[in-house]
Amino acid sequence: MYRAHLFAFCLCFMTVLLIALILQGFRQAVDQEVHWEGQRQLVSQLGLTDLALWSEARYTRHISQADLFTPFQNMPGAPDLFPAGSILPPAFSLPQTRVEVVRQESSQ
């Protein structure tokens, strides 16, 4: 039985450790609120729209601003900029252009 008890103890220990880490994480997030406030302020001062994560292409640097609809600039999902290029979804506001057919009025 000592094996089972030792094992259960180890499991409990790991569980408690994990819970402690998670709780510590929540606390850290609360402390971080001040810093986030500073960064929010910076964002609003400079009018930033995106995170500076991937700087290799326009559409990865400013994900939300990219005009992916512009043809032939870089195929979305192209593997040349892996992995960012293949996992970023297209931006949202697509241009509202469209094709409408206006038929010639009948001569009769």
Next chain:
Amino acid sequence: MTRQWKLLDYALASLLRRKGKNLSILVIYTLTVATLASVLFLTQSLRQEATKVLSGGPDLVVQRLMAGRHELVPLNYADPIRKLPGVKSVQPRVWGYYYDSLKKVNLTLMGLPAEPEILVLLEGERPSKGQEIAVGRGIADTYGFGVGDSLLLIDAAGEKQLYRITGLFETGSDLLTNDLILFPEAELRRFFAMPTNRATDLAVSVYNPREVATLAQKVRYHLPDSRPIGKTEILHTYDTVFHWRSGMLLTVSLAALIAFCILAWDKATGISADERREIGILKAVGWDTTDVLALKFWEGLAVSLVAFLLGTILAWTHTYVFGAGLLAPVIQGWSVLFPDFDLTPSVDLYQLFILGMLTVTPYIACTVIPSWKAAITDPDSVMRS
């Protein structure tokens, strides 16, 4: 209760009998969970960072499209927008990209409006005169310079221009300013040779955030060649990129998960002659089928629970203590300037639960089900072996 304890005890003894095999499975299993959980934590934190920080951004960004592509906005486009009820202010933004072909680095150049006087998170001074700039920490680290040094950049006319660095952004703002160079707005216009009556786009702020969608429609009505992008869309973009069901996590983790399932299946279905014999002996000494299956359940649970807990703890340490050092290069791709992650923990317990279910349940199933057939045979086969 005692019975289950004793079965667990025996299950552990049984696992220890095949130490090498079970230990290697445990290691692979733990690493799989650690990888998955690392990606989970990382994306979740980035998502949190994005939503917390970018919520301070402009409510609406208005771009102009011409000939199917992005075009500079005439400043007088601001006038009809300003007149719309609910609009607080319209601020033209001047920004663009600059490529360094030597280091193969893309930089974002941004014009600093006249307001505000004091910039937050900036060490040193705000660039105010021409030939002054403020720079993100990532660039400073890549090129190795500090406040007081100067940068030589080539302007639109092909002329070399010298800029003195008056300020550096603080480390904490890496995720926002890593590749950023701030110029006084007039100077950036000169640098890019951008006409004074144009801007890159217009940042609009509104009184009531809930009206953004309606305002966007109105902008599009008054300025048919415009492309308004709302803040909710911006935030939604990041939500999607870093959401666990889409984007990064799915891409990276699916392969790992499938590989692990194959391993578990292979391991568990190929119930060895040795195990078959063990089950026969257990039945012969008075175990019934449910006892054997309970034993297999405990074996599976012991391995998978340890792997899950250990993997998650490892992932946590890796992501939040060591800044996701092993994962960053994978996500970084070809970016030369990539911010150091100093992430704030963010855990969605529901996701953790899903991860647990996805890793623990299949393994237990793969351990219990194949034993079923061996467990229901009559024990007398053992007498004849």
Next chain:
Amino acid sequence: MTPLIQIDQVSQTFNRHQPDEVQALRDVSLDLQTGETTVLTGPSGSGKTSLLSLIGCMARPTSGRVHLEQREVTRLPERFLAEVRRENFGFVFQQFNLLRDLTVTDNILLPLTPTSLPAREMRNRAEEVLERFDLTRRATLKVRQLSGGEQQRVAIARALINRPRVLIADEPTAHLDHALAEGLMELLSSLKTDGTTLILASHDPFVIDHPLIDRRVQLHDGALA
């Protein structure tokens, strides 16, 4: 006196309706009394092991019935059959059937593991049998580190840990030299004195002619001779 175990016209067929069909037992009827020591004899393949399996509730006959204390066990559900087996029988197998990578104690405790017997009681019982079979100093060794005679003693110790009323042993002396076989028979004698019913299967004359044996049952080609 009612018999402890009643075998009533039992037949056992393996691989029925297949080309390699084997009739292991034909119409065997046999009564076994409490406290009696019985040996099943006969050439190999005569059905000794099959009959032992049926007596010990390890298998079900193709036809016929087995009663334990007048209760029919042939058609009990598997769960109850395992319980009957656990509570009434101890088995010593021809190949010992020990788990070689487990310790002596772990092996001995196997029959008690799926019961709700408290751990303390289990430990006491283990100590008791270990001492009785002179295995105390070997308790923490792995079974594969033991000699043949010691393994035999572990096998018997395991069979007795649940204090069975009936001990079933299949060819108990097959892997023992003469001195060890004598020791074994002495041990079985002491069990008999304690009131355990012994059922052995053997074709070793040393066992068959041993004064301990009360009754000899001859099997030939699956039937009583």
